[in-house]
């Protein structure tokens with residue numbers, strides 16, 4: 001049977017059915033619709049004001065590649081300028097190849113690129129060194145969580161370095177739905193409540209952050225990259241197979257098979273969640289070491305680095321009220337700075353990268 005005509009231009013043959021709506025479109029009309037939807041997300045959410053200098057968190061992967069490409073298309077209409085900021089976490093056999101993709105993108109799209117490295121920012125610690133230090137401690141599964149905390153900090157540093165006023169990341173609807181599921185499964189009410197919305201306004205002196213692809217499904221991000229012939233790096237990080245996120249991803253796939261809108265529905269549920277007054281976290285203070293938002297003496301990033309330097313890497317991600325830390329037992333009460341306590345409802349600014 002021949003492919004149907006494109007439901008938008010009625011001239012070309014349709015090349016796909018949009019996963020959510022079932023609408024049959026040709027590649028060109030799909031890309032135009034995708035870009036218009038991202039534009040709408042940015043404008044309706046007032047995410048990037050005219051004049052903004054936007055640091056795009058560029059990992060070389062499909063999401064940030066699509067994000068950078070779409071924002072470059074939209075930049076004249078939005079009145080913003082773009083800078084690519086890539087973080088080199090120091091992951092041998094993975095990040096070097098991904099950074100090569102970012103360099104190619106920067107050259108092809110004529111966008112300034114800045115690379116910041118964990119090793120330079122965090123006293124010589126690379127992610128490989130963190131992984132070695134956590135191996136055998138029962139905390140090796142937490143590598144992605146550690147990395148997310150440090151990456152958030154590194155992205156902030158890189159964005160400041162290039163004079164950015166805003167940070168954008170490529171999280172898509174599936175990423176966000178996985179985060180919502182993980183927070184539910186961990187009983188982490190504080191992060192669930194904080195995770196809604198399209199970004200953060202930049203509390204405590206942090207730069208405002210947003211996720212313009214948050215309402216786009218992963219399938220459509222991949223389709224956009226395909227039809228725009230984007231060159232991106234598609235291998236999984238060497239530490240990802242250990243991560244709890246994999247279980248949430250698997251569960252989400254099962255849910256989507258029964259209900260195709262499950263991912264977006266989860267994202268919207270998180271936006272509408274409201275915590276009972278008794279469950280609300282106390283207002284955050286400032287980290288005594290770096291000044292970032294923190295619910296304890298140290299923010300998550302400083303607490304993690306402090307623990308690593310003392311040979312006791314820990315991060316209390318996954319403890320809900322009265323719950324247990326999935327990575328291990330809670331820290332002793334005599335060590336208040338080493339592990340901001342999500343049991344108190346939230347864990348400080350540095351962990352929102354992973355937690356939304």
Ligand SMILES: Nc1ncnc2c1ncn2[C@@H]1O[C@H](COP(=O)(O)OP(=O)(O)OP(=O)(O)O)[C@@H](O)[C@H]1O
Pocket residue numbers: 056057058059060061062063064065085086087088089151155168169170171172175
């Ligand atoms: N090394 C990095 N440097 C800069 N930004 C990053 C880096 N890693 C991740 N990010 C930002 O965080 C977003 C979410 O990252 P995550 O690791 O969840 O990857 P992802 O969903 O596979 O996205 P991508 O396909 O862009 O790698 C990315 O889209 C990107 O904007």
